[in-house]
Amino acid sequence: MRISKTVARVxxxxxxxxxxxxxxxxxxxxxxxxxxAVLALILFADPEQVPTWLLSPGFAPRTWLSAIVAAPFSAMVFAFVLDRMANAPERGRVVVRRGIENVKRFAVPGMRFDLGRRILLAALLLAAVQLFCGFAVAGEHRLFVAGLLATHDLPLSPEDVASWAMARGVFNMLVGGFILAWAYLFVGDFLWTGSFEPIGCWRALDGNRLRFLAIMFIVFAIVAILKYGLGLAVGLILIPADGASPSFLNLMLMHFGLAWPFDVLHLVLSAATVGTILGAFRPPAIASQSAR
Known part of the structure; x- marks a missing residue:
């Protein structure tokens, strides 16, 4: 598996x-x-009323509920993209299932929604990984603050914090990307084959594991550069020139308005990368099973 050719193929x-x-x-x-957005509006419109047990700095929004809320929809995207790659590999053919079996009468053309057993199990795996990563980041944050307080005199200066915060951010980015890449592969393999066999998937990539990680990091980096570059540009336009803090509503619109297109890009590229690699190293999926 060649990195440049695989990325170009994806x-x-x-x-x-x-x-x-x-x-x-x-x-x-x-x-x-x-x-x-609704979760953030409910919890953070009045931050003083938020129960502390719901809060955690390792998530966005800053509550562990966000990982549980997002997981089913992320699993749907992976299932739908892998289903597309398995069922309609040629250009120009589109396979669109309209809703799930029990609610077909409410379906709208162009909208795909499914909460079958396989997707729910994949969502459970994604939620578990996101919860683990989020709580790990929150625990690391507490250790980081405690370490700074123990080794530096108060008040802390920006110079005391900047280098350590940057190192912590790079570490979290690398470790988080590593965990997320393998989580996506194992979840994709589960949706692709119908059985959860992380050891078999690991063995199937023997000799190509570092290449797989490099490919996923390239995909993640491209999406991150586009997202944060555009976010910075929009922020410079929307944040008041007089230095006043933007309103909570403006922050909500900026954050979640930018989130949607890049969520689409991130998940589609990640799922297509996983599907390309699984198609090369794992048995082909049965077409109609990947989104059930």
Whole structure:
């Protein structure tokens, strides 16, 4: 597996099938953004009323509920993209299931929504990984603050904090990307094959594990550069020039308005990368099973 060729193949596939992949992913990502925005509005419109046991700095919004809310929709996108890759690999063919069996009469063309058993189990795996990472980051934050207080005199200066905070951010980015990459692969393998066999998936990539990580990090980095570059540009436009703090509503619109398109891009590219690699190293999936 060559890194440059695999990345080019993923982006070539996404470019050639952009519309069908967007159709598969836009509605679950919209629901993610909507649910997280409602959660943030309920909990943080009046921060003094938020129960402390719901809060954690390792999540965005800063509550562990966000990992549980987002997981089913992320699993849907992975299932739909992998289903697309298994069922309609050729350009121009779009497979769209309208709703789940029990609510087909409410389905709208162009919207895909499914909470079958396999997707719920995949969501459980994603939520567990996100909760682990979020609580680990929160615990690390407490250790970081305690370490600074123990080794520096108060008040802390920006110079005391900046270098350590930067090192902590780089460490979290690398470790978080490592865990997320393998979580996506194992979840994708579960959706692809119908059985949860992380050891078999690990063995299937023997000799290509570092290449897989490099490919996923390239995909993550491209999305992050686009997201935060655009976020900075929008922030410079929307934040008042007089230095006044933006309102809570403006912050909500900036954060969640930018989140939706990049959630689509991140999940579609990640799922397409996982599907490309699984297609090369794992048995092919049965077409109709990946989104049930």
């Amino acid at each position: 982006f070539g596939y996404c470019r050639a099938n952009a519309w069908s992949l967007f159709v598969a992913a836009w509605f679950p990502c919209f629901l993610t953004t909507l649910c997280l």
